[in-house]
Amino acid sequence: MEGTPVTVASVSEVGPETVTLELETPDGFDALPGQFVLLRAKPDEEVLSRHYTLSSPSVGETFELTVGVDPDGDLSPWLAALERGDTVHIDGPFGRITYEGEDDVVALAGGPGIGPSVAVAEAAHDAGHDAVVIYQADEPAHTDRLEALEDAGATVVFVDDGVNDELADAIETHREEGQLYAFGFDDFVTFVADAIEDAGGDPDDALIENFG
Template sequence: MDATVVDRESVGPDTFTLTFETPEGFEGLAGQFVRLSGAVSGESYARFYTLSSPDTEDTFEITVEVAEEGGPFSDYLADLSAGDEVAVAGPYGEEYYDGEARAVVLAGGPGVGAAVAIAEAAVANDAEAAVVYRHDGEPAHAERLDALVDAGADVTTLGEGDDAFAAAVDDALTNAAGEGVFVYGFAGFVETATEAIEAAGGDPDGAKVESFG
């Protein structure tokens, strides 16, 4: 199916959101991802992007970070604007917010999209939310993270080389029943986050983990 872009916004350094009109019959949950595809310079590409909106009612959003060296598909998405159409499939993934009483999201780089979506879904569900977000340079989605703090969520943002990450995870995890732990980011971050969960006395196998590759 095709989805039409209705908005594109910059939300941080080399990071932008694309909002799409939700196609008929498409229903996704915070934490799930979609597959976008298209032709770039005559070659076909398909890449996965996690929902960064708390739901998919009327519209849904993704958050894309273009790596420093760029990449064919993220560069292509960066050039889209309202009215453009993209082939979309999904949603996919079992790692979504499922009504947990407390959601703790560990996010690296573009994983911040999933973090705001899941934390917003938890807050809307009158549940507790905590986000530990590790980023390179300035954080993305600062406005939505601030709004989450105003809504009562615990949000910690840390720079890439910050060795306080494990301590922040230790602070965020209560390991109480009803707590869901979520991890979103590229492979290096997932490894660091998994180690931090274990060091904090949590259960990495029970965490909902989505590696971006």
């Protein structure tokens, strides 16, 4: 199997059908919040690969990936069942959507986009900057980390899935409070870009990661 073998440090449930993989950082691996890796694994006879964006604010002895678990999926249930000491393979990091500690941030998350969004917000807070997280989901994940951010002075706005008027209002209210980031699937990030423009902003100034 191609890629760099990495050891699983832990697997934790962080929301409904959502887990985080904490992986031991291999030699030479250096990544910024917002970047992603290609993960390879062999649950049965076939090697499967998926892209996962980092959900840890930094890379030290370990780093973290957030995985949405589809009970009927061919890879995510297997990943969720991994144990300490198991191995997966990664390539990367990849991606130009990064946070380098220089600005206040407004991180917009649609569903699984909460992983990189909370990482960017935590990295901003750790660097002494303000952070806003606007999170649209029916069943939120990473609520403990979001509550910790709120306790530290960050703004966290929850929006129910499909309630796009509230999402647009939140974008209009907070869009000028920092560098805009958006992580999520195509429908979400397309709506975000349109809402930024409708509010008088330039969506080209936002750092948007489309999960497809």
